[in-house]
Amino acid sequence: MSIARPHDLGPAAWERDAPLATCSGYRTGGTARWLASPASVEEFQEVVRFCRDEGVPRLVLGGGTNTLIADGRYDGVIVSTQRWTGIEDLGGGRLKVRAGSSLRGLIGRAVHLGYAGLQGLIGIPGTVGGAIWGNAGGASRAGSSLATEERWISRWVESLTVLDEQGRESSLRGAELPWGYRFSGLGPRIVLEAILALEPGGDAGALKRETRRLYLRKEETQPLRAASAGCVFRNPPGESAGRLIERAGLKGSRIGGALVSERHANFIVNDRGATSTDIEALIERVRRVVRREHGIELEREIIVTGGGRG
Ligand SMILES: Cc1cc2nc3c(=O)[nH]c(=O)nc-3n(C[C@H](O)[C@H](O)[C@H](O)COP(=O)(O)OP(=O)(O)OC[C@H]3O[C@@H](n4cnc5c(N)ncnc54)[C@H](O)[C@@H]3O)c2cc1C
Incomplete structure (x- = not known):
């Protein structure tokens, strides 16, 4: 396939034969024919229409922190949202946020x-776009009165502005979507912007202390500083994937530079120059051993894409 460079986009928006390791939480992966980084709604539309018209596959990436990008070459367009950032306070607890803004920055604001x-x-x-697309959520904690759904970002989504596969812009109310565990139902639509309706009138100091406490608690149990894409497997109903993996004796299991974390068994980390192939092989080993030991088929939570997969 020969992709001509679309001339009507700004020169900074397109990079040819781009290495993708910096786009992934794992810091692994091959190259993409094109990496497009739109910085306006019109540029997003151009990219989407270019892909449609040329029949070129495309993949949207926010921070890449839930995604394993395969080794090899992706013969299509990776659409990075990283240049599409900004948060606007609408008052009364409502915030309008562009999809490429970091979730951490949004929480801080x-x-x-x-x-x-x-x-x-x-x-x-x-990013906020990645969190909404995958309905990110905090972990359930024993003794908490919050229901699982209360911990998902979907609870706060008032409305979204999205682009469909034709590049058409439309608005959706959060309540229209079939939210579920790590699921939004957005499919191939690109989230451009969200309005979140939060609870106003809180004490900023108290909220800051609570946030810090929750961060430290997460850090105690998860390898937050290592290169990873978070929990590899979804929790089976009524079970914890991490516990199943730990009970199967897989903590510390390694293939090449990929390692099952000692801190949390549902994390595979890039310990020493892992390749995506190492990580995928370790994912398969974990799945196989858990099936053999517990008779449970683990389902992947992280998205594996890129390379020759489309
Ligand atoms: C240390 C660590 C801890 C984590 N803890 C948690 C946790 O507690 N809870 C949790 O839910 N997750 C957790 N994760 C996983 C991950 O951080 C979240 O899923 C995060 O919301 C992904 O955001 P992202 O921008 O990196 O998404 P990406 O990995 O870039 O993309 C994920 C998916 O979303 C799609 N996408 C991204 N942006 C858009 C957009 N604008 N429009 C349409 N589709 C889009 C992509 O195409 C892809 O399919 C953790 C990850 C790490 C590394």
Whole structure:
């Protein structure tokens, strides 16, 4: 396939034969024919229409912190949202945020304004768009009165502006979407912007202390500083994938530079120059051993994409 460079986009928006390791939480992965980084709605539309018209596959990436990008070459366009950032305070607990803004930055801004609700999502890296697309959520904790759904970002989504596969812009109310565990139902639509409706009138100092406490608690149990894409497997109903993996004796298991974390068995980390192939092989080993030991088929939570996969 020969992709001509689309001339009507700004020169900074397109990079050819781009290495993708810097786009992934794992810091691994091959190259992409094109890496496009739109910085306006019109540029997003151009990229989407270019892909449609040329029949070129595309992949949207926020922070890449839930994604393993395969080794090899992706013969399509990676659409990075990293240049599409900004948060606007609409007052009364409502924040309008562009999809490429970091979730951490959004939480910091909300806390500063005394808007409560997002503190439980602290420690989740990546962008707001990625968090909404995958309905990111804080972990369930014993003794807490919050229901699981209360911990998902979906609880706070008032509305979204999205682009469809034709590049058409539209608005959706949060309540229209079939939210579930790590699921938004957004499919191929690109999230451009979200309005979140939080609880106004909180004490900024108290919210900041609570957020710090929750971060430290997450840090105690998860390898937040290592290169990873978070929990590799979804929790089976009524079970914890991490516990199943730990009970199967897999903590510390290694293939090449990929390691099952000693701190949390549902994390595979890039310990020493891992390749995506190492990580994928270790994911398969974990799945196989858990199936053999517990008779349970683990389902992947992280997204594996890129390379020759489309
Ligand atoms: C240390 C660590 C801890 C983590 N803890 C948690 C946790 O507690 N809870 C949790 O839920 N997750 C957790 N994660 C996983 C991950 O951080 C979240 O899923 C995060 O929300 C992903 O955001 P991202 O921008 O990096 O998404 P990416 O990995 O870039 O993308 C994920 C998916 O979203 C799509 N996407 C991204 N942006 C858009 C957009 N604007 N429009 C449409 N689709 C888009 C991509 O195409 C892809 O399919 C953790 C990860 C790490 C590394």
